[in-house]
Amino acid sequence: MASATKRKPSLKDKVSRLPTSPGVYIMKDSRSRILYIGKAVNLRSRVRSYFGKSNDGRLFIRLLMERIDDLDCILTETEDEALILENNLIKKHRPLYNVRLKDDKTYVSIKVTLSEEWPRVMVTRRYKAGEDLYFGPYGSSTAVREMLRVIKTVFPLRTCTNGFFRNRTRACLEYEIGRCTAPCVDLISKKDYMEDVSQVVMLLKGKSRELERIIEKRMKAASGNRLYELAARYRDQLAAIGKVFETQKVEEFRLGDIDAFSIIREGNFVAIQEVLVREGKIISSRTHSFRTELRRAEVLSSFLTQCYLTDRYIPPEVLCDSDFRDRDLLESWLSEKRGRRSRITLPQRGDKAAIIRLANRNAHNSFRIERDEQERMETLLESIEKHLELPNPPRRIECYDISNFQGSLAVGSMVSFEDGKPVRDRYRKYRIQTVVGADDFRCMKEVLERRLERGIKDGDLPDLVLVDGGKGQLSSAMKALKKIGLSSLPVAALAKERRRRQTTERIFLPGRKNPIALAQDTPESLYLQRIRDEAHRFAIRYHRELRRRDAMKTGLEDIPGIGKKRQQALLDRFRTLEKIRGASTEELSEVIGDKLALDLQSTLKQRPTRKK
Numbered sequence: 363m364a365s366a367t368k369r370k371p372s373l374k375d376k377v378s379r380l381p382t383s384p385g386v387y388i389m390k391d392s393r394s395r396i397l398y399i400g401k402a403v404n405l406r407s408r409v410r411s412y413f414g415k416s417n418d419g420r421l422f423i424r425l426l427m428e429r430i431d432d433l434d435c436i437l438t439e440t441e442d443e444a445l446i447l448e449n450n451l452i453k454k455h456r457p458l459y460n461v462r463l464k465d466d467k468t469y470v471s472i473k474v475t476l477s478e479e480w481p482r483v484m485v486t487r488r489y490k491a492g493e494d495l496y497f498g499p500y501g502s503s504t505a506v507r508e509m510l511r512v513i514k515t516v517f518p519l520r521t522c523t524n525g526f527f528r529n530r531t532r533a534c535l536e537y538e539i540g541r542c543t544a545p546c547v548d549l550i551s552k553k554d555y556m557e558d559v560s561q562v563v564m565l566l567k568g569k570s571r572e573l574e575r576i577i578e579k580r581m582k583a584a585s586g587n588r589l590y591e592l593a594a595r596y597r598d599q600l601a602a603i604g605k606v607f608e609t610q611k612v613e614e615f616r617l618g619d620i621d622a623f624s625i626i627r628e629g630n631f632v633a634i635q636e637v638l639v640r641e642g643k644i645i646s647s648r649t650h651s652f653r654t655e656l657r658r659a660e661v662l663s664s665f666l667t668q669c670y671l672t673d674r675y676i677p678p679e680v681l682c683d684s685d686f687r688d689r690d691l692l693e694s695w696l697s698e699k700r701g702r703r704s705r706i707t708l709p710q711r712g713d714k715a716a717i718i719r720l721a722n723r724n725a726h727n728s729f730r731i732e733r734d735e736q737e738r739m740e741t742l743l744e745s746i747e748k749h750l751e752l753p754n755p756p757r758r759i760e761c762y763d764i765s766n767f768q769g770s771l772a773v774g775s776m777v778s779f780e781d782g783k784p785v786r787d788r789y790r791k792y793r794i795q796t797v798v799g800a801d802d803f804r805c806m807k808e809v810l811e812r813r814l815e816r817g818i819k820d821g822d823l824p825d826l827v828l829v830d831g832g833k834g835q836l837s838s839a840m841k842a843l844k845k846i847g848l849s850s851l852p853v854a855a856l857a858k859e860r861r862r863r864q865t866t867e868r869i870f871l872p873g874r875k876n877p878i879a880l881a882q883d884t885p886e887s888l889y890l891q892r893i894r895d896e897a898h899r900f901a902i903r904y905h906r907e908l909r910r911r912d913a914m915k916t917g918l919e920d921i922p923g924i925g926k927k928r929q930q931a932l933l934d935r936f937r938t939l940e941k942i943r944g945a946s947t948e949e950l951s952e953v954i955g956d957k958l959a960l961d962l963q964s965t966l967k968q969r970p971t972r973k974k
């Protein structure tokens with residue numbers, strides 16, 4: 363057996379005692395950090411193959427074997443189950459040597475909730491088979507939201523939740539501003555409402571010409587009857603439909619729904635192009651790029667599984683440009699998930715091959731752009747490494763900031779950037795627990811301790827800790843690192859300095875009396891500023907959210923008889939606490955009844971007005 367088992371005989375023992383059934387194996391380093399997760403039909407023989415002489419000598423396996431210190435396994439009933447478990451664990455732990463799908467956000471679709479008595483139309487990222495109708499997916503969520511906004515101006519369907527809808531005694535603001543026809547209080551008949559719904563469906567199906575003809579007819583009839591205001595509304599609807607339809611012009615193929623994937627690789631840099639075809643139209647194309655030591659076939663298998671683990675729509679056919687490990691297994695899993703057959707094919711000719719060629723062309727293009735970008739980023743990180751005297755290029759930077767208002771509701775934020783890009787699912791927000799009053803330094807210390815102690819446990823630490831501020835913040839950060847035994851973790855503080863209309867960024871480093879001055883517009887400075895500003899924005903947003911919640915809370919809570927639903931009804935109607943205070947007894951009675959209105963008024967009178 364290879365070096366890993368020589369270093370640690372217990373590992374050899376563990377491998378020989380592994381069962382021969384299907385399951386998932388988890389390889390860890392000496393700090394219990396997960397290095398690699400894999401699945402196998404026969405756990406013992408699969409794991410043994412890494413250690414035996416017959417391993418294929420790939421760099422990835424050599425590196426893995428040098429670092430492995432421990433091994434766990436989870437048994438499953440079938441290989442199918444192992445496939446799902448493997449990818450769920452990869453998603454959760456992001457092991458160093460697995461393919462990690464960074465951008466695993468699913469596409470946005472539009473859903474028409476036909477399963478509801480009064481259907482709504484909404485944007486969703488999830489797909490669930492059933493009565494509801496789905497349109498899309500669409501490449502840009504901004505464009506979809508704009509499209510929906512326009513649709514809503516033409517067809518004012520309800521937007522409220524079912525709970526909210528059920529408890530209405532009067533229409534909400536949406537009705538007042540003409541964005542809903544208020545089915546909640548029967549201001550529209552079921553037949554008329556459903557007609558609006560079917561016209562939305564028609565529009566989303568791309569039958570805008572038919573719809574335009576209907577509305578044109580109505581417009582003429584309205585103007586013939588001198589209903590000019592109504593005719594003007596129809597005119598606006600026609601203009602809005604034109605706008606929606608314009609965004610849907612796309613290339614057509616004679617195919618149904620298809621997802622196509624093309625992969626290219628140079629060294630350990632991989633780009634996978636994903637092209638989506640719906641009802642014969644290409645509706646989206648995007649690139650996923652990452653570095654990996656895994657083989658092309660393994661990459662594609664792992665990538666596709668992670669892609670389809672999300673609640674996304676599964677088409678009847680998935681096209682790939684090359685074969686890969688577990689194709690049959692993945693195909694049967696997709697079919698099971700879809701409820702009908704879904705095939706994974708490698709087309710050689712015809713329209714399908716044309717889609718693959720198109721994906722491949724795009725992959726090459728994105729590959730070039732992405733590689734240039736990565737090279738630029740590597741140079742930038744090396745330069746930051748030099749400037750800040752770091753041991754390595756700071757691939758992963760975490761930046762921390764504190765926000766409070768005169769010492770109240772203090773919060774901390776942490777944002778994480780990896781290779782130049784924000785990794786939003788690693789962002790964290792902290793409610794300060796141990797500091798009273800406005801003491802940013804102690805707040806910073808608390809946040810760092812909480813985050814990094816957790817990081818030690820999970821084996822999840824950054825290459826550089828950046829704090830927003832100067833000497834004081836840096837010294838708090840250093841105290842925190844010392845306390846938890848991480849004194850060697852690189853740390854820096856970034857402070858803005860304004861002098862005679864000139865702004866410079868100053869970086870404070872441990873053991874250095876004077877800060878390093880960075881000109882505002884150098885790439886290094888701009889990158890660090892971007893990270894710091896993001897931490898600042900994130901902290902402020904959280905702080906505002908808490909203040910808003912607090913403002914809502916202290917006003918109406920603990921008033922006998924005013925539970926959550928009534929609080930919500932009051933806020934829906936009056937919007938702010940001050941307006942509730944200013945409302946007459948009659949106005950309040952309309953929402954919560956006579957007796958509670960009087961109780962509420964007398965309680966609020968005894969309470970001081972909140973400072974803004």
Ligand code: SF4
Pocket residue numbers: 519520521522526527530532533534535536537542543544545546547
């Ligand atoms: S008026 Fe408001 S509460 Fe009533 S259905 Fe429309 S959105 Fe819902």
